Amino acid sequence: xxxxRATVFLFLIAMILASTAYxxxxxxxxxxxxRVLDAKNRAVPDALAxxxxxxxxxxxxxxxTTAPQKTDGNGEVYFELANQGTNSRPIDCNIIAWGxxxxxxxxxxxxxxxxxxxxxxxxxxxxxxxYAKDQLGSPLPNAxxxxxxxxxxxxxDGKLFYYFKAGxxxxxxxxxxxxxxxxxVVSDDTNYNIVxxxxxxxxxxxxxxxxxxxxSLTIFNKxxxxxxxxxxxxxxxxxxxxxxxxxxxxxxxxxxxxDIETGKQIIYDIHAPLITNVVSEPNGNRxxxxxxxxxxxxxxxxxxxxxxxxxxxxxxxxxxxxxNNAVTYTSGRSAVTADFPEMPFSRVVEFRISxxxxxxxxxxxxxxxxxxxxxxxNITTNGTNITPPxxxxxxxxxxxxxxxxxxxxxxxxxxxxxxxGGGKG
Numbered sequence: 396x397x398x399x400r401a402t403v404f405l406f407l408i409a410m411i412l413a414s415t416a417y418x419x420x421x422x423x424x425x426x427x428x429x430r431v432l433d434a435k436n437r438a439v440p441d442a443l444a445x446x447x448x449x450x451x452x453x454x455x456x457x458x459x460t461t462a463p464q465k466t467d468g469n470g471e472v473y474f475e476l477a478n479q480g481t482n483s484r485p486i487d488c489n490i491i492a493w494g495x496x497x498x499x500x501x502x503x504x505x506x507x508x509x510x511x512x513x514x515x516x517x518x519x520x521x522x523x524x525x526y527a528k529d530q531l532g533s534p535l536p537n538a539x540x541x542x543x544x545x546x547x548x549x550x551x552d553g554k555l556f557y558y559f560k561a562g563x564x565x566x567x568x569x570x571x572x573x574x575x576x577x578x579x580v581v582s583d584d585t586n587y588n589i590v591x592x593x594x595x596x597x598x599x600x601x602x603x604x605x606x607x608x609x610x611s612l613t614i615f616n617k618x619x620x621x622x623x624x625x626x627x628x629x630x631x632x633x634x635x636x637x638x639x640x641x642x643x644x645x646x647x648x649x650x651x652x653x654d655i656e657t658g659k660q661i662i663y664d665i666h667a668p669l670i671t672n673v674v675s676e677p678n679g680n681r682x683x684x685x686x687x688x689x690x691x692x693x694x695x696x697x698x699x700x701x702x703x704x705x706x707x708x709x710x711x712x713x714x715x716x717x718x719n720n721a722v723t724y725t726s727g728r729s730a731v732t733a734d735f736p737e738m739p740f741s742r743v744v745e746f747r748i749s750x751x752x753x754x755x756x757x758x759x760x761x762x763x764x765x766x767x768x769x770x771x772x773n774i775t776t777n778g779t780n781i782t783p784p785x786x787x788x789x790x791x792x793x794x795x796x797x798x799x800x801x802x803x804x805x806x807x808x809x810x811x812x813x814x815x816g817g818g819k820g
Contacts, residue, residue, distance in 0.1 A: 425476040428513035431466050431494035433520050438470030439558065442496040444516065448507070449487035450478050458487075463495070471513055478507070496520050497558030498543070520558040523585040527553040527570060529630075530592040538570040538589075542579075559585075572615065572633030593630040594653035600624040600640055603664040603692030603754075610642040610661075664696040664754035673748070675764035680740065682766055684733040685726065688750050688758070696753035700725045703750040705733035710743040710763075718747065742766045 431442040443463040450459045464472045478486065488509075493502045494516030501518045527538035527549045534553025539546065542557070542564050549555050559581045566589075567576045573591040600610040600621055607624030614626070614636065634654060640647045642663050651659050668690040675684050684705060688698045703725070706718040726732035731750070738744065748760040 423476075423478045423508055425478070425490070425507055426474070426512075427510065428471045428473050429492045429494065430469070430471045430513035430515050431496060432470060432515055432517045433496070433522065433558065434518070434560075435521075436517065438466075438468070439494075439496045439518065439520075440466055440468050440470055442466045442470060442494055442518075442558075444472040444495075445493050446474050446476070447491040447493065448476060448478070448489070450476075463493075466494075476507070492516055494518060497560070499558065499560050518558070518560075520560050521581055521584050523557040523559050523579065523581055523587065525549075525555045525557070525566075525579070525587045525589065527555075527568065527589050527591065529632075530590055535570050535591060538568055538591075540566060540568045540589075542566045570632055572631065572636050574633065591632050593632050594657055595627065595629045596631045596636060596651050596653055597658040598626040598638060598640070598651075598661065599659070600642065600661045600663065601694065603662065603666055603690075603694045603696070605693050608642050608663060608665075610640050610663075613639040613641075662694045664690075664692065664694065664752060664756060666690075666692055666695070667756040667758040668695075668698045668750060668752045670748055670750060670758050670760045673760065673762060677766070680737045680766070682735050682738060682744070682764065684721075684735075684746065684748075684764070686731050686733075686748065686760075687729050688731055689729050690752045698729070699751045699753050700731065703731045703748075705746055705748050707735060707744055707746045709738065710745055712745060721746075738766050740766055 429444040429446070431439040431444055433439050442465070444466055445461045445463045447458060447460045449457055461474070466472050476490070488507045489504050490507055490510070491502050491504050492514045493500065495501075496518050497520050499518045499520045501516050503514060503516050505514055525540065527535040527540070529535060534549070534551070536549055536551045536553060538549040538553065540549065540555055545557075547555055559579075561582050562580075564579045564581065565576070566579060567574070568589050569575075570591050575589060575591070577589075579585065579587050598612065598614075598621070600608045600612075601624055602608055608621075609624060610621050612619055612621050612626055615628070615631075619626070631653065634652060636651045636653065638649060638651065638659070640661050645663060647661050647663075649659070651657070668688055670686055670688055672687040673684060674686070675682060688700065688703065690696065690698045703723050705721040705723045707721055708716050708718050721733040721735050723731060723733045733746075733748075735744070743763055743765050745763050746761070748762075749757055751757050
């Protein structure tokens with residue numbers, strides 16, 4: 396058991412040593428390296444290192460923190476500390492060395508004038524290499540990778556480098572139109588590949604006859620004119636590639652999904668349907684028109700028979716004469732009929748026919764017909780005259796033959812009477 400005299404003696408010795416220690420810290424110059432190491436005690440280049448220490452009251456603030464500096468290839472940063480000391484209070488001899496790499500920060504505390512060099516700050520982190528490449532293994536530069544709040548772009552070698560502590564890390568990466576997300580699990584040194592497959596895609600723009608159209612195409616954030624209506628890209632990235640095609644203000648918008656289809660054919664039906672074989676038929680005093688409507692293009696959208704309409708008015712007419720609507724309906728395959736109300740005999744009727752295809756192209760035809768039994772037509776469509784049908788062949792009417800025969804008989808009878816009368820005299 397220690398006596399009270401021994402206890403007092405040990406306390407006095409401790410006070411003397413403490414005052415001596417403070418005296419040693421009062422005004423010192425210290426030079427040393429701070430070295431940042433990973434979980435396997437390997438140097439961490441380009442890490443950050445800084446120092447916090449008590450530099451005395453002369454500078455106003457008791458504790459001072461240096462600006463962070465990057466470590467060199469050996470993971471080291473050199474520091475020089477000048478402490479002028481103070482007579483108003485004892486100096487804190489502790490120096491805190493900090494290091495940071497990736498998502499990890501750590502520190503170590505040493506005593507001024509009593510530590511060696513370098514001062515090691517060990518961080519429990521591992522190197523992680525991420526490679527962005529295509530399915531052939533070629534690197535993809537400028538791929539954007541987001542991990543947490545950290546956004547970076549891959550270099551020309553498609554590589555990114557990180558330090559991570561053990562754990563799981565969600566990422567989102569994009570390259571051109573390609574996008575991916577996933578999770579990297581780190582438990583040791585890690586190499587991680589992110590593969591973007593590429594495809595060859597084509598877009599062709601044609602009309603309803605199959606002829607190419609030099610449309611405007613917006614794709615991959617750029618707009619261009621399609622030469623001969625064709626576009627191709629040998630290295631397209633992304634599961635869904637958006638495009639906008641504009642032909643004379645008609646816009647078609649859509650997506651190509653290269654895993655399903657690599658080519659897209661866009662058809663613009665730009666030709667109106669055809670109206671042919673227009674015939675007027677007498678039906679008592681209720682005439683009617685019949686006609687054929689076709690949409691002959693190999694990629695035509697087809698005739699919209701519900702859009703067929705026939706308007707008419709009787710002549711004489713001028714610009715102020717209103718048009719009337721005939722009853723128009725589909726009367727057979729590709730056939731349309733227009734029924735008119737009762738009309739006076741021997742009148743000229745002016746008509747207008749219009750019909751659309753399913754793409755909205757309008758065909759129109761103007762013409763005239765007579766309400767006489769034997770009709771001569773003059774029908775004009777798009778400036779082209781349709782030759783009217785020739786009149787039917789007509790022989791001598793039977794009644795004229797009968798009358799002629801009766802006249803011949805009467806003349807013969809008269810001649811015979813005259814001869815008979817002359818003989819009796």
